[in-house]
Amino acid sequence: xxITKKLTALFLSAAICLSxxxxxxxxGETEVKDSVVIAIGSEPETLDPTQGWGHGNxxxxxxxLVRYNSELIFENDLAADYTLSDDGLTWTFTIRDDVIFxxxxxxxxSDVAFTLETAKAAQGSVDLTYMESxxxxxxxxxxxxxxxxxxxxLNTLASVGIVPEHAYNDDYGRNPIGSGxxxxxxxxxQEQIVFTANEDYYDGAPAIKNVTVVFMSEDAALAAxxxxxxxxxxxxxxxxxxxxxxxHVEAITSADNRGFTLPVLPDEGKTAESGAPIGNNVTCNIExxxxxxxxxxxxxxxxxxxxxxxxxxxxxxxxMPWNNPEVMIETDVEYAKKLLADAGWVDADGDxxxxxxxxxxxxxxxxxxxxxxxxxxxxxxxxxxxxxxxxIDVEGVSWDEIMQRMFSEAVMMGWGSAIPNETYYLYRSEGxxxxxxxxxxxxxxxxxxxxxxxxxxxxxxxxxxxxWRKAQWDGTTGTAMQGECPWVWIVNLDHxxxxxxxxxxxSQPVHGHGHGLPLIQNxxxxxxxx
Amino acid sequence: xxxxxxxxxxxxxxxxxxxxxxSIISFVLIxxxxxxxxxxxxxxxxxxxxxxQRAEIENYWGVNEPPAERYFSWLSELLRGNxxxxxxxxxxxxxxxGERFVNSLALxxxxxxxxxxxxxxxxxxxxxxxDRLPDRVLKKICYILSSVPTFWLGLVILLVFAVxxxxxxxxxxxxxxxxxxxVTIWQKLYHLVxxxxxxxxxxxxxxxxxxRQKLADVLNSExxxxxxxxxxxxxxxxxxxxxxxxxxxxxxxxxASFAELFGGSVxxxxxxxxxxxxxxxxxxxxNSDVPLLLGITLFSALFVCVGNMLANLLYGVIDPQIQxxxx
Numbered sequence: 095x096x097i098t099k100k101l102t103a104l105f106l107s108a109a110i111c112l113s114x115x116x117x118x119x120x121x122g123e124t125e126v127k128d129s130v131v132i133a134i135g136s137e138p139e140t141l142d143p144t145q146g147w148g149h150g151n152x153x154x155x156x157x158x159l160v161r162y163n164s165e166l167i168f169e170n171d172l173a174a175d176y177t178l179s180d181d182g183l184t185w186t187f188t189i190r191d192d193v194i195f196x197x198x199x200x201x202x203x204s205d206v207a208f209t210l211e212t213a214k215a216a217q218g219s220v221d222l223t224y225m226e227s228x229x230x231x232x233x234x235x236x237x238x239x240x241x242x243x244x245x246x247x248l249n250t251l252a253s254v255g256i257v258p259e260h261a262y263n264d265d266y267g268r269n270p271i272g273s274g275x276x277x278x279x280x281x282x283x284q285e286q287i288v289f290t291a292n293e294d295y296y297d298g299a300p301a302i303k304n305v306t307v308v309f310m311s312e313d314a315a316l317a318a319x320x321x322x323x324x325x326x327x328x329x330x331x332x333x334x335x336x337x338x339x340x341x342h343v344e345a346i347t348s349a350d351n352r353g354f355t356l357p358v359l360p361d362e363g364k365t366a367e368s369g370a371p372i373g374n375n376v377t378c379n380i381e382x383x384x385x386x387x388x389x390x391x392x393x394x395x396x397x398x399x400x401x402x403x404x405x406x407x408x409x410x411x412x413x414m415p416w417n418n419p420e421v422m423i424e425t426d427v428e429y430a431k432k433l434l435a436d437a438g439w440v441d442a443d444g445d446x447x448x449x450x451x452x453x454x455x456x457x458x459x460x461x462x463x464x465x466x467x468x469x470x471x472x473x474x475x476x477x478x479x480x481x482x483x484x485x486i487d488v489e490g491v492s493w494d495e496i497m498q499r500m501f502s503e504a505v506m507m508g509w510g511s512a513i514p515n516e517t518y519y520l521y522r523s524e525g526x527x528x529x530x531x532x533x534x535x536x537x538x539x540x541x542x543x544x545x546x547x548x549x550x551x552x553x554x555x556x557x558x559x560x561x562w563r564k565a566q567w568d569g570t571t572g573t574a575m576q577g578e579c580p581w582v583w584i585v586n587l588d589h590x591x592x593x594x595x596x597x598x599x600x601s602q603p604v605h606g607h608g609h610g611l612p613l614i615q616n617x618x619x620x621x622x623x624x
Numbered sequence: 625x626x627x628x629x630x631x632x633x634x635x636x637x638x639x640x641x642x643x644x645x646x647s648i649i650s651f652v653l654i655x656x657x658x659x660x661x662x663x664x665x666x667x668x669x670x671x672x673x674x675x676x677q678r679a680e681i682e683n684y685w686g687v688n689e690p691p692a693e694r695y696f697s698w699l700s701e702l703l704r705g706n707x708x709x710x711x712x713x714x715x716x717x718x719x720x721x722g723e724r725f726v727n728s729l730a731l732x733x734x735x736x737x738x739x740x741x742x743x744x745x746x747x748x749x750x751x752x753x754x755d756r757l758p759d760r761v762l763k764k765i766c767y768i769l770s771s772v773p774t775f776w777l778g779l780v781i782l783l784v785f786a787v788x789x790x791x792x793x794x795x796x797x798x799x800x801x802x803x804x805x806x807v808t809i810w811q812k813l814y815h816l817v818x819x820x821x822x823x824x825x826x827x828x829x830x831x832x833x834x835x836r837q838k839l840a841d842v843l844n845s846e847x848x849x850x851x852x853x854x855x856x857x858x859x860x861x862x863x864x865x866x867x868x869x870x871x872x873x874x875x876x877x878x879x880a881s882f883a884e885l886f887g888g889s890v891x892x893x894x895x896x897x898x899x900x901x902x903x904x905x906x907x908x909x910x911n912s913d914v915p916l917l918l919g920i921t922l923f924s925a926l927f928v929c930v931g932n933m934l935a936n937l938l939y940g941v942i943d944p945q946i947q948x949x950x951x
Contacts, residue, residue, distance in 0.1 A: 131800055139713050217684045219665075223676040267714070280803050283723060284899030285796050288803065306801040310897035313779070318794045321787045493660050519674065530678060531663065 127622045129304035130597065132614060133315040133327040137284060140267030143255035144212040146219035147267070151512075151606075152615040154289065156255025156272030159187055159206065160248055164601040164616065166415050166512070168248055168555060172201070172256060172273075174234075182243025182553050187236050193296050195258045196277045203230035208259040210238065220254055243551040245558035249513040275300045275618040284309060289617075300618035307614065316592070325594040328613060331403035331467070334590035342595060345588035346613070348605035349414060349510035351407045352471050353583035354459055355535040356383045356504050366527050371502045372536065376457050380579060381437040382484065385430040387575040387582045388423060389482045390475050396585050399470045403590050407583040409566055409574065413604045416514040416549075418563035421574040430482045441483050448483035455484045460499055461506035463490030468506045471584055500534035501527055510586070512606040514562050518546045521565065521573045521580070537580035541571055589613070596623045631937065639929045646925045647699070647918060654914050655691045661711070661912035662687055685711055698918065708915035712907065717919035720904060725923070727797055728900030731892070732885045734816055735823035740878050743828035747835025747874065748862065754840045763836075766829035774888045778822045778895035785818060792818045795897035819896040826888045827881040831874050838870040871942055879935030883928045 141147045143156055152161060161171040170176075176187045193201040210228035213220040224247075226239040240247065261271045270278050275297070276289040289305040310318065315327040319338050334343050361373035376382055392406030405412075409421045439448040439455060448455045459476065461468040469490060476486035486504065496505060509516060519525055523538035542565050549561035567574040575582065589605045591613060600619030605612040662682050666673050673681070682688055701708055707717040746762060753759045769777075786794045793799065797815050798807040842848060842865060851861050890902035897903075901920055908916040 129801070145714060217680040219681075221674055221677040223674060223680065282798075282804055282899065283720075284903055285798070285897070286800060288801065304801070308796065308800055308897070310795060311894060314782070314795055314895065314897050317782055317787050321790060321794050323794050323800060493663060497660075515674070525675070528675070530673075530675065 128302055129306070130302050130325045130620065131306045131308060131323070133308050133310050133318055133324045134611065134613065135309070135312055135315070135328050136611070137309040138287075138611065141270040141278065141281070141287075142267030143253075143257060144209060144220065145216050145267060147270075148255055148615075149219045149253050151253065151612050153253070153255030153272070153274060154276050154614060154617055155270050155274045155278050156257060157193070157274045158253065158255055159189070159251045161252050162512075162603060164603045166603055168252065172206070178553055180553075182551060183240050185238040185240070185247065187238070189234050189236065190296065191234050193273050194294065195261070195271050195273050196292055196294070197258070197261060197271050199258060199260055201256060201258070201273050202233045203236040204233075205256055205259050206230065206236045208262070209254060209256045212257070212262070213254055221250065243553065245550055245552045245555070246513055246515045248555065249515075253512075276305065295618075297618075301621040302617065305614075305617060319592045325597055326599065326613070327592040329590045329592055331400040331587065331590055334403055334592075335401050338592065340595055341592045344591045344593050344599065344602075345403050346591060346602045346605055347405065347413055348587055348589045348612075349411055349512070350508065350587045350589070350605065351410060351412070351510045351583060352468060352506065352508045352585050352587065353407060353581050354472070354475075354504045354506045355500070355581055356386070356457075356579070357502055357535050358383070358578070358580050359501075359536040361502065366501055368497065368529065370498045370500070372527060374457065374502050375453060376455055377504065379437065381433045381439070382455060383579040383582065384575065385433045385482055386475075386479050386484060386486075387579055388426045388430040388433070389479050389484075390582065390584060391425045391478055392584055393425075394478075395471060395474045399467070399474050400585060400587065403588040404585040405588065407586045409583055410509050410517060410520055410581070411511070411514065411562075412586055414512075414514065416517070416559040416562035418566040418572075418574070420567050421576075423575050427481060434482060439483070446480070446483060447485050456487070457484070457504055458487045458489055458499075459504040459506055460489050460491050460496055462493055462496060465490075467587070468508065472506045475582075475584055496531075497529055500531070501536060505534060507531065507581075510606055512604075512612075514558065515550065517562055517565060517573075518550055522546050533580075535580045537573070537578065539571070539573075539578060541568070542573060542578075597621075598623060627940070628937070631933070635929070635933050639926065639933075642929065643922055643925055647702075647922055648695070650918055650921045651691075651695050651698075651914070654912060654917060657912065661685055661914075664911050665712075694914075698915070707919045710908070710913055710916040712911050712913045712916065717915050720916065721901065721919055721923055724899065724901045724904050727898065728889055728893070728902060730797075730812075731816060731820055731823065731898060731900060732889055734820035735827075735889075735892075736878070736881070736885060738820060739824035739826075739828035739831065739881070740874075742824065743831030743878075744835055744874050746828070747832040747870070748839060748866070750832065750836040751839025751843065751866075751870070752858065752862065754836070754843075759836070763833070766833050769825055770829040770833075773891075774822065774826050775891040775895050777825060778819075778892055781818055781822050782895060795819075795895075797899055815898075819892045819898050822895070823885065823888050823892045827877075827884055830881070831877050834873045834877055835870050838873050839866055842866050842869050868942065872939065875935060875938060875942065879931045879938075882931030886924045886928065 138147055141155060143153050147153055152158065158171050159173045160168045163169050172189050172193060174188045174190050176185060178185050189203055189206060195201055207228040207230040210222065210225065214222040214225055224241050224244050226241050228236060228238045230236050255272055255274065257266065258271055268281060275292055275295045277292045279288040279290055281287045286306050286308045291300045291303045293299045308324065312328065312330050312333055315324065316329060316333050316336060318324045319327045319341055322340065356377040357374040358378055359373040360378040361375045364372045366372055396402065396404035396406060408423065409417060411417045434448060439450045441448045459472050461472050472488045476488050479486055509520065519532040521533065521537055521542055523543050525533045526536045526538050527534065545561045545565035549558045549565065552558035552561060566572045567577055571577050573580060593599055598621050600616045602616065662685055665681060686694060698708060709715065710717050710720055713720060750759045750762050785792045793815050798811055848861055848865055851865060889900060890906055892898065893900045893902035894906060905917065905920045908920060
């Protein structure tokens, strides 16, 4: 009896100990993760903002004078305040005086001036050709003089991270120091870059403490996801349909668009300087261009060609604050047919292709060979346009050949920028028929030019956006498809990303062109769910 | 000794003229390639570029100068020992090659040794069992392996051993998230296994098939028949009469495979995200980074030449007949 009691007591206490131990162990298991591994397709060439690092995104390691929020509206970052002179030429920035670089040195106005002057001299990807000078007046004031009013200057500033003048040398791009939310730790070329959280970041230390960015092709990245070795992986519309346990796919809206240019000039036997013929007698008719625009079922192309990882595109900048929402059109095959019939295009000989005055509505659409997405989008669009009696022959050619043929034939192109001046280069008369691929269709319109110039020289962001929108559609004309229709926009590609369940990648702003780097621009907003 | 000096001298001239030809041909090929480097660079920026900015970028890439002028300025810099600066990475080409070559060398060396051992061993085995069941099966396997593209084989191996069985890492030369100083040699070797195995699969089939045929010829010869008559065993015959005779074709193939190894490593490195010259050269090619591409091409040509030269030197050591003919 006694022994039984003792044994029971012993047994019970052992059980209690065990359960206590189990309780003691459980907090360890639910410990909050604070590191992520991100697989992206392309490795940055440098981490030096003056040579292009972070251009179009946020530089992470460095901080910028102003930055975008997730709606792409500007907010102050390093800047405490800024003013612009009435002639639009002199910007005066006052910067915060509580910011230190991760090596402990203070960030001053002279670092800002040094950064801008260095970026201008680098002849790299940062366009500061219009900047005359940047001068630090005292520790917190920097005065920047421009040669002409430039409304996109703020956009440029939002992507140029400030580098420390005292620690800048030839090796800076491989071993940067900055004042951003993350600190650079190590870069092993073609393998990985390691960042850790900057605990002294002036906006509060980020939740994710350790970040490893690895570089692998999309196929390899999918394999890494299946093996559970990465938390986030950049993927493609083709691969994104594979379901992987423990991961979900996020389709991030991008302005990475595809559409074709249609020559607006008639073929009068003229040629450009390079000898390339100019003009096309079919597409120079606005009813042809608009009929194509209205006949295309964009949603269907996004669903079929891009596996649903795409959205209909109606302009070069859908979803951006400077986009005019009125550019959207509904697919309307009957309306397209009516446009053509009203203008006198009929299928008299019954071969399924309409003609007018003996001219058949047949055009070529060329795309850079090897680009399977452009090819598929062009083929699908050509198939749809067949229904209204217009024949489009799709052909893949080299970039050299595109340059020879783009002034006289349709070209499947892709643009998409986080900076609004792209619209200016795409549609200004001065840029028509240049070799830079922006305006091969030869679009020239005084009204549009007026809005574009006003937008480029506007003194406020609102004033600029107002004019960008009017350039697209002001109620009577514009670059939109219901306007002059020099472009038929078709789809915006989504940026397909695998994300491990339980990880929040924040509210991603609309991505520009680019293979994965835009993904990490809001790294400080990422967090693991508890 | 005299012979070696003479070989070095004649090879030196041959190599120099070859390198010159290689550089001219690759330069011409890049110049006529349909990729416009400036356009490629601008597309990768993802932002609009003003004509002034475009002019500056064109100026930086030097695309407006005539090709011949560009080539000669590159050549004169090269003669002074300067390989130039990579347009994409904005760093000296020599630095990039040095950095990447260490990784590639480890990969290629492992694959090379592996393919030699497997190929030669398998070839001997097949030759000794010619036309019997194990030989017939292995021969089929060798045919299949030598006709399958490396990158496809690499993907299959990746899916089976890294994704399915999880025995090996998914890629790279060291573990994800571990800093360079903390990586051990064992971790590096562990990461080398799959890529080097894939790469060796490419060339061992060739060596095995040639060795098999040569050994079969030797075993059919009259002196082997005589040896058999004297009562020598299978292994003794292989050791005394086979090895030296079948070594030469294997050696030739093994050293000639330097070129294939370089080509194959481009594929293998891309599949296994392995940081080496192979992935650098594909990046350079896709971006029309002329200095980097020319630098790597010259370097790999040199590498292959040296491989062939070593083979020639070794011939003399293994087969004294060749040495005598040379003298």
